[in-house]
Amino acid sequence: MTNKTGHCHCGAVHFEVTGEPLRMAQCHCNACRRITGTGHNVQAFFRKSDVVIHGMTSTHDSVSDKGNTRTRHFCAVCGSRMFSENSAAPDAIGIAVGEFDDSSWFKPQVILYNAERPAWDPIDSGIDIHEFM
Amino acid sequence: MARPIACLLRSCQRLPMQPKHASLELSARCPCGTVSISVRGPIYGMFLCCCSDCQLMSGAGHSAVAIAGRDQVQLEGEITQFSRPAASGATFTRHFCAKCGTTLLGGTSRRTDAALLPVGLFADQSWFEPNQVIFHRSHQKWDLLPDIPKYETYREGL
Numbered sequence: 553m554t555n556k557t558g559h560c561h562c563g564a565v566h567f568e569v570t571g572e573p574l575r576m577a578q579c580h581c582n583a584c585r586r587i588t589g590t591g592h593n594v595q596a597f598f599r600k601s602d603v604v605i606h607g608m609t610s611t612h613d614s615v616s617d618k619g620n621t622r623t624r625h626f627c628a629v630c631g632s633r634m635f636s637e638n639s640a641a642p643d644a645i646g647i648a649v650g651e652f653d654d655s656s657w658f659k660p661q662v663i664l665y666n667a668e669r670p671a672w673d674p675i676d677s678g679i680d681i682h683e684f685m
Numbered sequence: 686m687a688r689p690i691a692c693l694l695r696s697c698q699r700l701p702m703q704p705k706h707a708s709l710e711l712s713a714r715c716p717c718g719t720v721s722i723s724v725r726g727p728i729y730g731m732f733l734c735c736c737s738d739c740q741l742m743s744g745a746g747h748s749a750v751a752i753a754g755r756d757q758v759q760l761e762g763e764i765t766q767f768s769r770p771a772a773s774g775a776t777f778t779r780h781f782c783a784k785c786g787t788t789l790l791g792g793t794s795r796r797t798d799a800a801l802l803p804v805g806l807f808a809d810q811s812w813f814e815p816n817q818v819i820f821h822r823s824h825q826k827w828d829l830l831p832d833i834p835k836y837e838t839y840r841e842g843l
Contacts, residue, residue, distance in 0.1 A: 561741040582808060584779065586716055587743075589788045589803025590733075590749040591810075594827075610781045612717050612785035626786025630767040631779060633786065635742030648744025649827075658827045671811040672749075 559653040560632035565607035576658055581665035591673030595646035603645055611633055658664055704729055706812055713806045716784035719762045726757030731813055737822035749804040758800040760789055761777025
């Protein structure tokens with residue numbers, strides 16, 4: 553099985569993933585736009601047991617529309633977006649796709665919060681689109 | 686007379702540029718509430734960037750950037766900075782919230798009078814009309830882009 557690897561911009565945090573993603577998603581919600589600075593967030597979710605993280609991240613907790621706790625991880629040195637956890641799925645971890653050394657395997661399966669998508673940010677109309685969650 | 690913000694990205698010797706928006710008033714706060722930003726003034730450029738640095742910083746396939754005058758931007762709260770060399774040879778510095786990691790502002794040593802705003806930070810993005818994609822050479826095939834001109838690296842001029 554091919555390992556997937558990645559790192560933050562400064563290299564203080566890096567990671568290795570075995571196994572295939574559980575889910576690949578693109579989210580346009582206000583919270584995801586703010587933390588990425590662009591029109592959406594793209595994440596691949598894996599089993600936590602398949603992910604090894606080297607280095608320390610900083611975290612910030614927030615509450616999702618469903619009332620779950622989201623924990624967002626970033627590199628304290630360079631601020632790169634890294635990982636996310638959700639209290640509703642404690643065995644899974646989301647990895648920001650931009651951090652992978654090679655993300656050619658990625659393809660979003662679902663668009664979330666299409667209702668909050670900026671007009672300038674296009675999507676593939678052929679995939680599963682949700683106006684909100 | 687102050688030099689107009691022109692061709693921030695590469696050369697400072699280009700023709701003066703007309704603002705894309707005569708004046709905007711924008712404000713935002715990072716998700717944890719530690720840092721706030723307010724902008725009041727013209728927007729000089731709007732673009733998307735697919736460079737590998739922007740992918741690493743955002744975690745997405747591209748950044749979305751609006752250029753304002755640095756003296757028209759106010760930040761309040763505890764900020765962390767991270768600097769690195771840009772492809773142009775300039776030093777690019779990113780300012781982010783120490784508590785939640787959210788980018789508030791970017792800047793380049795080449796034009797210290799310019800502020801690069803992460804558009805996603807602002808709840809209202811109806812004013813944002815990117816007219817180019819830069820660093821398309823590192824574009825990821827899974828990242829859909831609007832139908833606007835695409836440049837392998839920098840465009841000559843904005």
